[in-house]
Amino acid sequence: MKKEISQVVIKRMPRYYRYLGELLEQGIERISSKDLSDLMNVTASQIRQDLNNFGGFGQQGYGYNVPSLYEEIGKILGLDREHNMIVIGAGNLGLALASHASFDKQGFMVRGIFDIRPELNGKMVNNVSIMLMDDLEEFLKENKIDIAALTVPKEAALVSTNILVSVGIKAIWNFAQVDLEVPEDVLVQNVHLSDSLMRLSLNVIQRESKKNNVN
Amino acid sequence: MKKEISQVVIKRMPRYYRYLGELLEQGIERISSKDLSDLMNVTASQIRQDLNNFGGFGQQGYGYNVPSLYEEIGKILGLDREHNMIVIGAGNLGLALASHASFDKQGFMVRGIFDIRPELNGKMVNNVSIMLMDDLEEFLKENKIDIAALTVPKEAALVSTNILVSVGIKAIWNFAQVDLEVPEDVLVQNVHLSDSLMRLSLNVIQRESKKNNVN
DNA sequence: CAAGAATGTGACTATATTTAAAAAAATATC
DNA sequence: GATATTTTTTTAAATATAGTCACATTCTTG
Numbered sequence: 168m169k170k171e172i173s174q175v176v177i178k179r180m181p182r183y184y185r186y187l188g189e190l191l192e193q194g195i196e197r198i199s200s201k202d203l204s205d206l207m208n209v210t211a212s213q214i215r216q217d218l219n220n221f222g223g224f225g226q227q228g229y230g231y232n233v234p235s236l237y238e239e240i241g242k243i244l245g246l247d248r249e250h251n252m253i254v255i256g257a258g259n260l261g262l263a264l265a266s267h268a269s270f271d272k273q274g275f276m277v278r279g280i281f282d283i284r285p286e287l288n289g290k291m292v293n294n295v296s297i298m299l300m301d302d303l304e305e306f307l308k309e310n311k312i313d314i315a316a317l318t319v320p321k322e323a324a325l326v327s328t329n330i331l332v333s334v335g336i337k338a339i340w341n342f343a344q345v346d347l348e349v350p351e352d353v354l355v356q357n358v359h360l361s362d363s364l365m366r367l368s369l370n371v372i373q374r375e376s377k378k379n380n381v382n
Numbered sequence: 383m384k385k386e387i388s389q390v391v392i393k394r395m396p397r398y399y400r401y402l403g404e405l406l407e408q409g410i411e412r413i414s415s416k417d418l419s420d421l422m423n424v425t426a427s428q429i430r431q432d433l434n435n436f437g438g439f440g441q442q443g444y445g446y447n448v449p450s451l452y453e454e455i456g457k458i459l460g461l462d463r464e465h466n467m468i469v470i471g472a473g474n475l476g477l478a479l480a481s482h483a484s485f486d487k488q489g490f491m492v493r494g495i496f497d498i499r500p501e502l503n504g505k506m507v508n509n510v511s512i513m514l515m516d517d518l519e520e521f522l523k524e525n526k527i528d529i530a531a532l533t534v535p536k537e538a539a540l541v542s543t544n545i546l547v548s549v550g551i552k553a554i555w556n557f558a559q560v561d562l563e564v565p566e567d568v569l570v571q572n573v574h575l576s577d578s579l580m581r582l583s584l585n586v587i588q589r590e591s592k593k594n595n596v597n
Numbered sequence: 598c599a600a601g602a603a604t605g606t607g608a609c610t611a612t613a614t615t616t617a618a619a620a621a622a623a624t625a626t627c
Numbered sequence: 628g629a630t631a632t633t634t635t636t637t638t639a640a641a642t643a644t645a646g647t648c649a650c651a652t653t654c655t656t657g
Contacts, residue, residue, distance in 0.1 A: 175645070177584055181577035185559065199603060211603095212647055219605065227604045228654035245583035259481060263474035269559070269576055275583075314582065338586050340579060344400065344484065354589065356582035360573065361484055362396035364555060367529065367571035368460035368490075369392055371553050374569060390613070414635060427615060430636065442636045443622040602655075608648085615642070625632070 172220050179217055182207070184244060187237040199230035250275045251311060255327050256318035257282035257290075257297050260342060264316050266293040275314070279306055283323070303327070307334040316340040317347075387435050394432055397422070399459060402452040414445035465490045466526060470542050471533035472497035472505075472512050475557060479531050481508040490529070494521055498538070518542070522549040531555040532562075 186207055190198060204211035218224055218236075221243050225231045241247055252270075254261045257280050264270070265277045280297045282288075290297045298306060306312075307330070315331050317324050317339060324343030331339060338354045341347055347355050401422055405413060419426035433439055433451075436458050440446045456462055467485075469476045472495050479485070480492045495512045497503075505512045513521060521527075522545075530546050532539050532554060539558030546554060553569045556562055562570050 172588065173645080177581055177588075180584060181574070181580040182561075184580070185577075201603075210647065212649095213645095215604065216606090216646080223605070225604050226654060227652070228602050228656085230603060243584060243587075244580045245587045246580070250583060259474050259478035263478055264575075266474060267575070270579065273576065273580070275579060313586070314579075337589075338582055340582055346397075352589070354582060354585050356578055356585070358573070358575065358578050359396070360479075360482070361488065362393075362400075363571055363573050364485065364490060364529075365396040365399070365459045365461070365488070366392055367553055367555055367569060368465060369395060369458060370569050370571070371528070372458075372460045373387065373392075374552075374567070388613080416635080425615065426635095428613095431614080434637070438637075440636050441622065442620075443624075443634045445635065598657105600656090602653100604651105604653080606649100606651090608650105610647070611645080613642100613644070615640105617640075618638085620637070621635090623632105623634075626630085627628100 176217050176220055179209075179213075180240060180244060183214070183217070184237070184240045184246075187233060187240060190233045191237050195233050197230050197232055200225070203231075246273050248274060250313045252277050252314045252316060253279045253281065253306075253312050254316045254318060255281045255300075255303070256323070257284070257287050257292070258318060261316070261318040262292055264318065265295055278310060278312060281306075300327075304330055304334060307331070307336065312336060314338045314340055316342065318342045321345045391432050391435055394424075394428075395455060395459060398429070398432070399452070399455045399461075402448060402455060405448045406452050410448050412445050412447055415440070418446070461488050463489060465528045467492050467529045467531060468494045468496065468518075468521075468527050469531045469533060470496045470515075470518070471538070472499070472502050472507070473533060476531070476533040477507055479533065480510055493525060493527065496521075515542075519545055519549060522546070522551065527551060529553045529555055531557065533557045536560045 186203065200211040200214045204214055207214075215225070218231075222239070224236050224239050252275050254265045254277055261280060261282070265280050270277070277293070277295050280292060280295055281300050281303050282297055283300045285299065287297045288299050315327075315336050315338070317327060319327060321344055324341065324345055324347065328339065328347050328349065332349055332353055337352060339347060339349065339356070341355050341357045342360065344359065344361060346357070349355055401418065415426040415429045419429055422429070430440070433446075437454070439451050439454050467490050469480045469492055476495060476497070480495050485492070492508070492510050495507060495510055496515050496518050497512055498515045500514065502512045503514050530542075530551050530553070532542060534542060536559055539556065539560055539562065543554065543562050543564065547564055547568055552567060554562060554564065554571070556570050556572045557575065559574065559576060561572070564570055
C-alpha cells in the first residue's frame with residue numbers, strides 16, 4: 168500500500184528543484200539537509216521528511232549528491248518527459264506563456280495557441296501558430312495534448328473547459344477567474360492572479376494594523 | 383491581544399469574495415454558511431470559522447447578508463482603498479498585468495511600467511507610459527507607490543528589488559523565478575508560474591501511477 | 598577500523614479542521 | 628402580541644494533519 172503524498176509536500180518540491188539547480192550550476196557536488204535548510208530557510212527535518220516521501224535519496228554520513236538528487240526530483244516532477252501543451256487565449260498572458268523560454272527547457276512544449284479573433288489566425292508566436300477556437304476540437308482529436316492552459320475570460324473558460332473535457336484532456340492550467348467544474352479524473356491547477364494580489368493587499372493591511380497596535 | 387490570522391485562512395478569503403460577488407450579481411440577498419458551503423465545496427464550519435477570525439458578520443437564524451458580507455470582505459482585502467502599483471518589465475507578462483481590467487476595478491492602479499529597452503521608452507499601454515529602468519528610482523521618490531510587480535528575469539529581479547527596497551517599497555508581487563531577500567518589513571507575494579506547472583505535472587504523474595497500481 | 602557526520606524514522610508538538618454543544622435571532626403558532 | 632420552534636451563528640472540544648525534535652543507524656573518511 169503506497170501512502171498518498173499530501174499537497175503541502177507536493178507544493179514544496181519545485182522549490183527544492185530550483186535550489187538544487189542553482190547548486191548544480193555552482194558546481195556543488197554534495198549538500199547536507201542542514202546546509203540546504205540554511206539556504207532555503209526551512210528546517211532540515213522537513214527537507215528530509217519531504218524527500219523521504221519519494222524515496223531515500225541521501226546517504227548517512229555524506230548527505231545528498233546534488234546532481235543525482237536534482238535528477239531524481241526532476242523525475243518526480245515529470246521533467247524527464249515531454250508534455251504537449253496548448254494555450255487557449257492569445258492575449259498578453261497567453262502569449263507570455265507561449266513564449267516563456269523556461270517552460271520549453273523543462274519539457275513543456277506549446278503546440279498551439281487558440282483565440283476567437285479571426286485576425287490572429289495563422290500568426291506565429293515563438294514557432295507556434297495561432298489558430299481559431301473553432302478548430303480547437305479537431306486539433307485536439309488529431310494531436311495528443313497533455314495540458315491546456317486557459318487564459319481567457321470567465322465565460323470563455325467555461326466553454327473551453329467543456330470542449331477540453333469532452334476530448335479527454337486530463338490536465339488544465341487555469342488562469343481564469345473561476346473555479347472549473349470537471350470530472351474527477353481531470354486535474355485543474357489554478358493560478359488566480361487577482362486572488363494573489365488581494366492576498367498581498369490583505370497582508371499589507373494586517374502588517375499595518377499590527378504595527379499601529381499597542382502591543 | 384489580537385490573534386494573528388494564519389496564512390491558510392488568508393489564502394481562502396479572496397475565494398469567498400469571488401463567490402459573494404457572484405451571488406451579489408445574481409441579486410441574492412442572504413445566504414447561510416451551509417448553502418455557501420455547498421456552492422464552494424468546503425465545509426460550512428470552515429466558512430464560519432474563517433469569517434469569525436475577522437468578526438461576526440452573520441446573524442443567528444438569518445445567515446449572512448450578501449451585500450454587506452461582500453463589502454466587509456472587500457474591506458478586509460483592502461479593496462476599499464486605492465493601491466498605486468508599478469510593473470517592472472514590459473514583456474508579455476508585464477503588459478498582461480498592466481492591461482488587466484479587473485485589477486483597476488479592484489483598486490489596484492498601475493501608475494507606471496519600467497523596462498530596460500530604450501525603444502519602448504514613452505510608449506503607452508492602457509494609459510500608462512513605459513519608462514526606462516534608469517528612471518525608476520526618481521519615479522519612486524516622486525510618486526507614492528504601494529506595490530511593485532516584478533516580471534523580469536532572475537538577475538534583473540534581484541537588482542530591481544534592491545532599488546525598490548532602498549526607496550521604501552513595502553510590497554512586492556514577484557513573478558521572477560527566485561526567492562527575493564528583503565528586510566522584515568517588506569512583504570513578498572510570489573507567483574512562481576514554473577512551480578505551478580511542475581505541480582500540475584507531478585499531480586498528473588501521481589494520478590497515473592495510482593491508477594496503474596493494483597490496490 | 599574507529600571517530601565523526603548526516604540520514605531516516607518514530608515520537609512528540611503544534612496547527613488546522615471538523616464535530617458537537619450552546620446561544621441568539623427570526624419565524625411560526627396560538 | 629406573547630411564546631414555542633426552527634434556523635443558524637458562536638464558542639468550545641475533539642480529531643486529524645502537518646511540522647519539529649531527537650536518536651539510533653549507517654556511511655564516510657582519515
